[in-house]
Amino acid sequence: MQCEAPNSQYAEVDVRPVNTRGDLRRFITLPRHIYKGMEGFVSPLDMEQRHLLSPKESPVFRHAEIQYFLAWRDGRPVGRIAAIVDHKAIEHWQEVIGQFGALDAIPEKGIVSSLLQAVEDWFRKRQISKLRGPVTLSGNAETGTMVEGQLSAPMIAIPWHPKGLDALIRESGYETAQNLLSYRLDLDSNTEERFKVPGNLRLGQGRLSSITTRDLSKKEITTQGEVLRKLYNDAWSHKYNFVPMQDYEMTAMIEQIKPLLRPEHYVQIDQNGEPVAMAMVLPNLYDIAGDLGGSPSPLGWMRLGYRLATHKFRSARVILLGVSSKMRGTMLGSLLPSLAIVELMRRGHTLPYRWVELGWVLESDTGMRNLAESLVPHPHKTHRLYEKNLLS
Template sequence: MTINSAPSNDLTVLPVRNAKQLSLFIKLPRVLYSHFPNYIPPLDFEEVSLLHPKKSAFFRYGTAQYFLAYKGDKVVGRISAQIDPNALREWKEPIGLFGALDAIDDAEVVKQLINAASNWLKKQGMQKIRGPYTLNANSEAGTMVKGQSEPPMIAMPWHPEYLEKHIAAAGLSKAMDLVSYQMIMGEEARKAHKIPSGLKVGSDRLGNITTRKLNMKEISRDGEILRQLYNDAWDNTWGFVPLTPTEMSVLIRDLKSMLKPENYVLVEQNKMPVAVALVIPNIYDISAGIAPTPSLFGWGKLAYRAMRHRFKSARVILLGISHSIRDTAMGALMPSLVIDELFNRGEALPYTMIELGWILEDNMGMRNLIERITPEPCKVHRIYEAELDYKH
């Protein structure tokens, strides 16, 4: 598939070259989408952590170019093009990435943004484009194609309904859908989630199985256990890129103030880690009424709400089952044990809803387990790709 055409006379796409343009690039979605009642802008420090070259973990190993689209002097869209060397090694294909794609409801704007990213990737020797990823596969992923009216969730991008059709019209095809589910915490969900009778962690047939919480004094060590188990669990699955130590350290840095010991579920068999899950509180729950760029008073509110853990919802962002037990009866049971443990921690974790996602659409084992509790995905995010018009 060739992605190439001349831009319209009144439309210009230019690379981001200075600090002022970078600031505009980072804040642009709130300008473009402010008139949508279901759009709630993230806090600026979250976006800076994702996108600013001096803050994002991605730039410690990857390269990227940002672009802005202009109609006259009005900025109408943005996109990033990036090379992730970890993805190139894992996928063993010259696949470049795009991300941070946001635009007005104009097919030509989206097309020319994708053209700009594609042309930059071709100059880097890439033969295929895939995304959106902001900025890599272990961060925000996909274009939202379902769930625009659902409550916002941490690290889950929001896009208007028109964006998917404009991406398709620009020549990109669906590569994979990423699905998410809302698990309403309570007795009804607990009854829907049943593990076989007679199976209780630490006794009888599960006598060698134990669970533990996050050790706040050894948070870096527990983060490394999480990273290694996650990488082991998802190796060789579609689109997988190993989580790096740097990415894990940045994740811990950004989340430490919001985490409680109960947000981390580690399952051990004979004292060896075999399964892990990390539940992160939804920062949108405590940012209500606070501007995207908080005042000093706003920062105080955020800190107070975080300290008091005034969250109502959360998201499971990392869940992994060790390869050593994956194809065993114990491995099949492990996701159920992790979910059961989350229910057991209901008093310590004040969440009325936990979002499970994202999950690859073809991971039917995990989806079938979750759909016993909640039958339909609440959100769908789509990854696209296309062959580039590549010439040596």
């Protein structure tokens, strides 16, 4: 499977629903074929993509109706897209909004517009007139179209798209709804010193004597995961495009990332024994798998196993950062995100990371942006969510 030759770019594009096992396999692996050779692209593992997209593995299918489509030209797939009716999202938003996702395509107008038209027709048949996306397949997973940062180092659970895809989506009538910003924080001996918490407050000391922290325990990870899920849902419930994470989604996520985790990767902050804030950092899988391709050889899998066992990571991503809703508007509540990040930094001295990615952060979330930009003035990646009203 290869990109089309330039002289075939004006050939007819045929968009068809994915109905067979073979087409599902093509759908899951498509990005590494159509983006191969594009500057900045590093192929994710097929295994990782199956966790996201396979109906047998992705927990999203338990509460969402999803239809995949492939765009074909000259007998070869050149793009993909998903139409998603997420009933948990609609219940939370109290508004019927359809979502599209897993949008990857050779960046040509005929291909992108044909894919978007296919999902629009699918939604019209279901009397759904407002669309939002892209998500893969939920706002709790890969989100947005990459607008800036194609040449930056790849990061786990952050999608990559070629330049030009954003413009083609907007040309199809989709308006920018939110930008999602990611910040690269290079770690050195002065990082913690540069990041000052007002009053040099420290957890468990002085005015914060009632505040304690908990580490990640692999023996108790299932119980801790449920605490994390409830705190995450509470902390993010008012954010744009938020969808409550279900218990089975958290279970699936823990099973997937458990081999990557160490106690230093998680900070839970309690006040008088009650969870009020949390932060989690996840090692960057691309560090140990980026040179192996999407489908490693047996030797490649052996290399991956060794690198995982010896924690050969150079970078990581802060994937969860939140504060309980009851702390909003309080002085302590405004300090907790900073305190959680500082605590991660202190623990991170035992880890080999040279840099971490903070993100994504909603462009409209001034509190989190101020926190990130106190460390890093400008984002190094931007992703975008769009909306379209089919009745306009």
